[in-house]
Amino acid sequence: MQKNNSNDCTCNTSVDVEPVYSHRVGEIVKAKKMTENEKFFEIRLEDGNPLGHQPGQFAQFSILGIGEAPISISSSPTKEERNHFEICVRNTGAFTNALHKLDVGDKIGVRGPFGKGFPIEELKGNDLLFVAGGLGIVPLRSLINFVIDRRRDFGKVTVLLGCKAPKDRLFKEEVTRWEKMADIGYACTVDKADPDWKGNVGVITSLLPGADIDVNKTYAVVVGPPIMYKFVIAELVKKGLADNQIILSLERRMKCGLGKCGHCQINHLYVCKDGPTFKYSEIKGLEEAL
Numbered sequence: 001m002q003k004n005n006s007n008d009c010t011c012n013t014s015v016d017v018e019p020v021y022s023h024r025v026g027e028i029v030k031a032k033k034m035t036e037n038e039k040f041f042e043i044r045l046e047d048g049n050p051l052g053h054q055p056g057q058f059a060q061f062s063i064l065g066i067g068e069a070p071i072s073i074s075s076s077p078t079k080e081e082r083n084h085f086e087i088c089v090r091n092t093g094a095f096t097n098a099l100h101k102l103d104v105g106d107k108i109g110v111r112g113p114f115g116k117g118f119p120i121e122e123l124k125g126n127d128l129l130f131v132a133g134g135l136g137i138v139p140l141r142s143l144i145n146f147v148i149d150r151r152r153d154f155g156k157v158t159v160l161l162g163c164k165a166p167k168d169r170l171f172k173e174e175v176t177r178w179e180k181m182a183d184i185g186y187a188c189t190v191d192k193a194d195p196d197w198k199g200n201v202g203v204i205t206s207l208l209p210g211a212d213i214d215v216n217k218t219y220a221v222v223v224g225p226p227i228m229y230k231f232v233i234a235e236l237v238k239k240g241l242a243d244n245q246i247i248l249s250l251e252r253r254m255k256c257g258l259g260k261c262g263h264c265q266i267n268h269l270y271v272c273k274d275g276p277t278f279k280y281s282e283i284k285g286l287e288e289a290l
Contacts, residue, residue, distance in 0.1 A: 020258060021061060023109035030083065031103050032169055038090050038135070039100050040074075043108065045083040050221060051113060053085070054075055055143035056249060056277045057121065060098070060257045061087075063225045067071050068274065069095040070254045072139035074112065088170060089140045091212050111209040112152040114257040115276050118143050118221060126217050131232055133162045133204045133224025139249055140223045144178070151183065158185035158211055162204030162224070165190055174216030185211075204228060208235040215240035223249045229290050233280060243281035248290075250283070 030042035046065065051059065053073045062068040062213045075086035091100045102108065105215065120143075128147060131141045147154050159178055163169055169188070179186040189200040204224070213220075220236050222229065229248060236246055254272040255263040264271035266286055269278075283290065 005236075018150055019185055020111065020114075023111055026061075026108045026110045028102055028104055028106050028108065033134060034088065035168055037092075038088055038170060040088045041099075041102075041216070042084055043085050043110070045085075045110065047085050050077070050083055050153075051085045052109070052112035053142075054117030056117035056139060057113040057115045057147045058139075058254070058272075058276065059110055059114065062097050062109035062111070064094065064099045064104075064109075067095050068109070068111075069112070070257055073140075074141050075140045076142050076145035076147055076149060087095070088135075089177070090135055097257065113255065115272055117278050119279075122151045123147075123221075125257065126219050129211060129220040130159045130217075130244055131156070131204060131208075131216055131220060131222040131224070132160070133228040134234075135170075136223035136225070136228075137175075140162050140221065141171060141174075143221065148178075148181075148184070148260075155187070155217060156214075157183065158213070159187075160207045160211065161188040161206065162207070162228075163188075163190055165192050166194050196269065203231070204237050205231045207251070208232070208239070211239075213239060213241075215242075215245075218244050219247060221247045226290065241276065243284055244279050246280035248278055248280060250278060 025046045026043040027046060028041055029044045032040045036039050036116050051073065053059070055076060056068045058072045061071050070086050074084055074088050086285060089096050089099055091097055130140055130144055144159060161175065169175070178184050178186035187200065189202050189204060189207055189211070191195060191203060193201045218241065220241055222232050233246060250271050253264040255261045257272050259270035260290060
């Protein structure tokens with residue numbers, strides 16, 4: 001019987017992992033409860049490099065023993081302090097519940113960024129109408145702050161926000177600063193007011209008739225719950241905006257982030273790869289999209 005000599009083995013046991021599958025280690029440097037259901041995190045990447053995202057993109061986050069989930073990046077790349085970025089997460093399931101239990105000093109895996117961001121180059125030189133409903137302010141905040149930091153590159157800016165109740169408002173202090181800016185139009189509405197609320201009461205579409213826009217040079221960027229899109233789009237079209245002047249984010253149904261698993265497929269489109277941002281003209285008529 002021939003003996004097996006382990007020294008004769010020439011097989012290569014090393015495995016090269018593609019960058020898109022590799023996790024970077026992030027350390028939570030700030031954690032803050034924003035509402036009953038949402039929590040804010042500032043994350044520092046331990047390798048010292050920036051995340052390198054564009055407004056509208058997302059990343060995959062993982063917790064050992066729990067799993068992985070896609071989450072929108074809420075900070076603007078213009079506000080990145082070297083290797084820091086920000087997210088805001090609603091507690092909706094096992095992964096987000098585990099994430100909400102993390103605090104300063106805890107570690108989390110980060111892959112990405114992934115997806116197609118907002119078309120910044122096309123937006124330059126034009127007026128912008130931002131419409132955010134509920135948690136939609138989280139990814140839209142990245143673009144709003146990008147535009148504020150590059151203010152000379154864009155025309156008139158209007159921000160319309162909506163949420164269920166005053167207690168559900170996110171980034172309150174920051175939004176108050178937007179409201180006070182002389183070159184930013186701003187309005188906020190709530191579905192149901194409390195005794196201290198002095199603003200508008202009604203759904204987000206109640207703010208659109210009062211928005212003064214030039215349809216020849218305005219892009220509307222809309223992010224919110226799926227049920228909101230149908231009614232907001234109808235109001236924008238009524239005001240005269242063309243389908244390719246309305247930009248939406250379909251940040252839902254995603255899982256792998258790479259167009260491999262098929263969870264986010266809508267006909268020929270993969271939300272995670274072809275989106276999550278789309279012009280309305282690209283998805284109009286796709287019933288599953290809206």
